[in-house]
Amino acid sequence: MKTTLFILTLLFTFNLSAQDPILQKNNEALQATATKIAKTYDDQISLDGKQFILFEKKIEEFLIKEEDIHENFEGEEKLNLLYKLRKAETMEMRNILTQPQFDLYRRIKPQLQPLAMVNTDDKTDNK
Numbered sequence: 590m591k592t593t594l595f596i597l598t599l600l601f602t603f604n605l606s607a608q609d610p611i612l613q614k615n616n617e618a619l620q621a622t623a624t625k626i627a628k629t630y631d632d633q634i635s636l637d638g639k640q641f642i643l644f645e646k647k648i649e650e651f652l653i654k655e656e657d658i659h660e661n662f663e664g665e666e667k668l669n670l671l672y673k674l675r676k677a678e679t680m681e682m683r684n685i686l687t688q689p690q691f692d693l694y695r696r697i698k699p700q701l702q703p704l705a706m707v708n709t710d711d712k713t714d715n716k
Contacts, residue, residue: 619656623649626702633697634690643685651678671704 627645630636636644651674658670679698683691 616653616656619652620649623652629701630694630697634686634693636686636690640685640690644682647678647681647685651675651681668704675702675704 623645626648627636627641630644631641654674655671658667658674662670675698679695682694686694
């Protein structure tokens with residue numbers, strides 16, 4: 590019985606120590622951008638030390654995903670994917686922030702992290 594329990598514990602330990610492949614990319618530019626964005630939010634919503642670290646890592650994670658979208662998609666599809674990604678990011682922040690912080694975060698996010706714009710000008714409108 591002890592052997593079975595030991596093996597199960599060992600398996601769970603290996604499973605829990607696996608790293609997120611998204612965060613394995615060592616992109617210092619994105620890390621610096623994430624820190625800058627987190628500091629900007631911190632000035633507004635007053636994150637504590639633990640929240641700041643979690644917030645910064647979550648921003649970095651989504652910046653990596655956003656970079657992938659920018660590299661692989663164009664036009665309206667790209668904008669739709671970015672919108673869905675930002676929505677997912679907002680929901681993830683709910684787990685890090687208190688309710689008053691989250692409410693303020695949702696209000697200031699469009700100014701601090703605006704989505705890209707799609708050019709819809711028709712080339713036939715040359716007046």
